[in-house]
Amino acid sequence: MSQPFDPSAIFGGGAGGDNPMAGLLAQAQQMQAQLLAAQNEIAAAEITGTAGNGLVTVTGTGAGEITSVTIDPKVVDPDDVDTLQDLVLGALDDLAGKRDALAQDKMGPLAGGLGGGFPGLG
Template sequence: MFPGGQPDMAELLRQAQQMQQQLADAQTELAEAEVTGSAGGGLVTATMTGSGELTALTIAPSAVDPDDVETLQDLVVAAVRDASRAASELTAEKMGPLAGGLGGGFGLPGA
């Protein structure tokens, strides 16, 4: 598995520190990134950070009908879900390569 049968502990530590820094960088990027979801053809938009924090919700005046609050509620939920999906995709894009490397360089079982 390892040349000479023993892992180079200094190299393993270096790789772990490098991955830890890459993970921290990716988390910072996600916290600063913004994604937007929408519903009703743009009548309602939701903005989230890449880490999933809802930062803004915009509702077009034409979407507000006092006699049909349920439709507006559904549009808000749909816009937030759309933004959440976009945040999840961004997270997978940023974190996926890091997760794939968790076992590769360390020779861990199942990796």
Template sequence: MQPGGQFDMQQLLAQAQQMQQAVMAAQAEIAAAEVRGQAGNGLVTATIKATGEVVDLTIDPKVVDPEDVEGLQDLVIGAINDAMANAQQLAADRLGPLAGGGGLGGALPGLPGF
């Protein structure tokens, strides 16, 4: 605040720009990240980009049973879902501090609604 209780608009804009840059950097980091999920105690693993693109799927030959295709399908779905949950957790971990618990993290003290 400037003397007389006025907001320093330049400071406010600088803080907003810093926050925007931090969010953009975190989003780029998340988009480039790959996360792994697994099912069946690691018998099936899926690696996905945090954007949701599946980049690798590994199936242990022990679970390949022509008599139980449904079981294998369930393991593949479970591994992919686990990887997606891990990607969401990664995003929450990276962006959470920047979100400040849903607000602007005290970046705009004294403004109503922040």
């Protein structure tokens, strides 16, 4: 008769020994909780993009929702709609860049932590 498979022979643990996989699982669960907290913080953040030295501002959330657009009346010229459109696009682009920077700031340390415990992710 053959012996039954004993995972502790591969992963350690078993009769009174420590199981390194349990530690790795706990580390992964902790990182998952930190990742979720960072995602929630990013989604709740209010970010403002501007263009034309503040003549156009676009405010939104880290989740990508646009919550307001403000346009200074002095930039509204019916004969020059192209400039206004460019300013709105510029403010949206500024908002997107700030959202990306916020995500990198909050998620960067967590992404770096993945490489330490998981082969192929670092």
